[in-house]
Amino acid sequence: MTLETPTSNVFQSPKAVDSKKTTHKTSTVEPLVSFIFPDVRALHEIRLESFVELQYKEITVHGFEIYVVEQWAAERKLSTVITSYTGNSQDTIHAVQVVLPKDPEKWPGRFKEYYEDLSIFAKARVMPKGSIFITNLATVPSTLNLLHVECGDVRAIWKDFEVNFDLKRLRCGGRSALLLGGTSTAAEDKFGQLYKISIDFGERKVLLKELEQCEHFPHLQRNYHPVIELVTMIQVCLSYFNLYHSAKDGLLCDKTEAAVANFWSKLAKYYFGIERPKNEGISGPATVAALISLVLSCYYKLQVEDCISSKDPFEEEEFFAGIYSFQKKHGITRGTNPVYLDDLTLQRLFEVSAKTSSSDIFKFKKVVKSTVSDITGKGNPMHLCNEILTTDLDVMVKNIHSGSIGLLWRGKGRLRRNFYKGYDNFCEIKFSRGDPELLLEKQANEMQGDGSESQESTSSADQEKNVFDNNLVRYSTSSSSVSASSMFCNYDKTTYATNFGLNKLYHGEYFRRNSMPFLSDGTHDPMLETKKNDDTVKGLHRSNSLSQVQDVVEPWSLPFDPSVVRMARDLLKINNLIQVQEREEKEKQTYMRENEVCHAGHGESFDTDFDHVLSGLQGCHQVYNHKVKKLEENNKEVEKKQLLLFGEMRALSSLTSKFKYDMGILDMRMRDVEESISQFDKKLAAVQKLLVDQGLGKALGTELLVDKEQLESCLKDFLEAENTKYEGLCCRMCSKKYFKQIHNDLKAWTSWAFNKFFNKDTKLTENEEIM
The missing domain is CATH 3.10.490 (Hypothetical upf0131 protein ytfp)
Incomplete structure (x- = not known):
């Protein structure tokens, strides 16, 4: 029959059609x-x-x-x-x-x-x-x-850029325009002079070549550069003190510079007793020596305490494990916080190691004089943990013997394990996965297919809607039985003539009398029928309706010709479902309106409660906000007081050192004064003895030692007395009057001689001018 093709999708429910549309929308991908x-x-x-x-x-x-x-x-x-x-x-x-x-x-x-x-x-x-x-x-x-x-290509120049960039920031390189080229010999020589590291170390090259063959690490000699390795070690050391948290790739960045400044302000001046040198750059020789020597000192102290077994202090995982075991051993763990060398850990580490080196003879035996290197002082942790702490790079280099730091400075040692794991080797990566062009082409084809399908689905949906509407309009009266529906083939007159009876049968079933069987078949709504035909429908009753047993009597099996009666009933069911849905929506709207009317009186109380709760929350928020501001102000005041306290402590320390210096100078002056007084006493005793020996008498000698007034009166009488003896002449010569007279005589004689000599010269010059 010709009804099959055009009506295959007509009798689907609206929900099914909507679900297909929504599925098509949700299935769209970006x-x-x-x-x-x-x-x-x-x-x-x-x-x-x-x-x-x-x-x-x-x-x-x-x-x-x-x-x-x-x-x-x-x-x-x-x-x-x-x-x-x-x-x-x-x-x-x-x-x-x-x-x-x-x-x-x-x-x-x-x-x-x-x-x-x-x-x-x-x-x-x-x-x-x-x-x-x-x-x-x-x-x-x-x-x-x-x-x-x-x-x-960034990968081709990045290695040279890192090396030149680090050399520039270490004050060994040149201009910025030369950062992407090869490293200059002058920069390498200056780096070697400042940091005591040779770029081309023969022993290091031989060792790296052997490691490259044994470890199967490609291009090891090309990837290992002393400048990059030194900066990486600095970053690792800073991370041990929780001062640096970025990538340890050997690039001397701004974060590394800030971490070095924090190291000097927080740790270096307390453990080394000096300020940061002003003429140094970001990481000068003093900074490198202080930072690495402090880490090495802590590493050897952890070895003394049996908390670490690693042979290289720059193996990060083992070093952090040693810190954690030491903190756990002495009860200073930080819980879930990160493990690092904080102030308390450093203080306890230096205290415990000092006690161990002075008192614990049993642990001292484990680490002293067990090998030839221990006898010479090389490799003894007890010796190195105290001797290696320095800001002098030469002293630190003398105490380096093995490990990755030994490979860097002496060419004897081994690579860090993290060198294999964390080395930023993106320069050798090849980015390739899948085929992007094929994926884009496939997506374009799918989008074209989806567009055609969507057009077809839209046209078919419009056709179904038109078919449904046309059927309802054309069969609205009983006199339109001869009209041709759009769901039938109307381009062939012979086929239309044979299907005329089917149209009539379909029309009769669609507009048949509304019977009310015991079980509703879904074609009519009993509620609507009772409202429309209340008097008539009550008197009608069909006990044996064919519609109840038609599905059993007339079973459908494929292939089959669709029944026009079944199609009409399906249309009636669709109409019924639409009416039921509309009625339910109207009832819901009515119910909502009634609820709104009922709760209109309670709305004011609800709004009042809500406003009360909201005002309470706002009040709490204002109180807490005010308290937070007070806490912030208190915090700022505490920080200011702390800064002032630190400044006063620095001033006090400087005054203390100055006071100690002044006390030392005063002590020296007091010693000089005491020595002068003792010499004066000796001379005074000698003069007294001389006077007694010259005939002043015993009484005068005894009185000189006892009374000052008697001594002065005795000397006055002695000087005024007319005595031609030698003693009197000497004493008279030593008196003040004779000294003044002699002084005046010498002054007069000197002036006379001076005038005579210069007047003679002036006369000679005048005579020469006249001549």
Whole structure:
């Protein structure tokens, strides 16, 4: 029959049609787009390989240039490379093509953070291979140092950039424009002179070559550089004191500089007793010696306490495990907080090691004079933990013998275990997973298929709606039995003539008398029928309705010709369901209105309670906010007082040292005065003895020792007496009057001689002028 094709989807319920539409809407996925990222280091930082659902590959793009921003690398920003468009086909860059959602808000992981950094200074530009973020160089601030990457690949120049950047910040390198080239010999020589480290160490090269063959670590000699290794050790040492929390990749960044400054302010001046040298850079020789020697001292002290078994203090996991075992042993654990060398741990470590070295003879036997190196003082932890603490780099280097630090300074030792794990070796990574172009092509094909299917579904849905509406309109009266419905084939007159009887049968079933059987068949709503025909329907009753047994009597089996009677009943059921739904919606609306009317009186009380609770919460919030402000003010006052206290303590310490210095000088002066007094007493005794021996008499000698007035009166009488003896003449010569007279005579004679001599010269000069 011709009814099968056009009516196969007509008699589906509206819910089924809506569910299909919603399924089609929810099944839509965010379209994928190709993006091009030249900053390979940023992709390594965000761990591109960890996103297993993404597909990417390396490509070459023409007409672009890339620049490394020196300040961004120092600040450890996620993005350190900017891209510029030139249009020259000879300018090529190496980038990674990644397939990501078109909406950046749906990018996974740290890709969102990377997009936020890019969107500040760059804008996306659509290219044939994908969208690339381009920066206009005219908008870049002049304070930023842009380093042009001529090869177009960040991986090719990053190793040289790190070494030159570190040398520059260590005050060994040159200008910023030379950071991407090879290391200069002058910079290497200056680095070797300052830090006592040779770049080209023959023994180190031989050892690295042997390790490269044994450990199967490719390009070990090329990846190991003394400058990078020194900066990495500095960062590891700072992390032991919880001062540095970034990547330990050997890049001397701003965070490392801040951590070094904190080390000098918090630890160095207390354990070394000096301030930071003013003429040093970020990490000068004194800083390197102080930092590494303090770590080595703690390492040897942990060995003395049997808390660590590692042979290298720069193996981080073993060192932190040793710190934890020491803290647990002495009951100073920090719970779930991170383990590091805090002030309490350092204080207890130095106290315990000092007691051990002086009193614990049994533990001392374990670490002293067990080998030849111990006898010479090399390798003895008890000896090294006290001797190696210094700010002199030469002294520290003399006490280095093995481990990764021995490999760096002496060429004898071994690599750190973390060198294999944490080395930032993104320069050798190849980014490739899947085929982005194939994925995009497949998505395009699927979107085209979905578009055609959606068009077909839309047209079929419209057709079904028109068919349903036309049927209801055309068969609204009994006189329209000869009209042709759109659900039948009407392009063939013969077929239409044969189906005329079917149309009549369908019309009769659709508009038949509304009977009320015992069990409703779903074609009519009993509630609506009782309201419309209340008097008539009560008198009608069919006990044996054919509609109840028709499904049993006329079973349908495939293949079959659809029954027009069944179609009419299905349409009636659909109408019935629609009416029931409309009635339920009206009842719900009525019920909601009634509830609103009922609860209108209670609304004011509810609003009042809500306002009361809200006002209470606002009051609590204001009180707590006021208390928080007070706490902040108290905190600021405490910080100010603490700073003042620290300043006064520094001033007090300086005054104390100055007072000690003055006391020492005063002690020396007192000793000089006492010595002068003793010499004067000796001379006075000699004069007294001389006077007694010259005939002054015993009485005068005794009186001189007893009474000062008697001595003066005796001397006065003696000087005034007319005595021509030798003693009287000497005493008279020593009197003040004779001294004054002699002084006046000498003055007069000197003036006479001077005038006579100079007057003679002036006369001679006058005569010479006349002549």
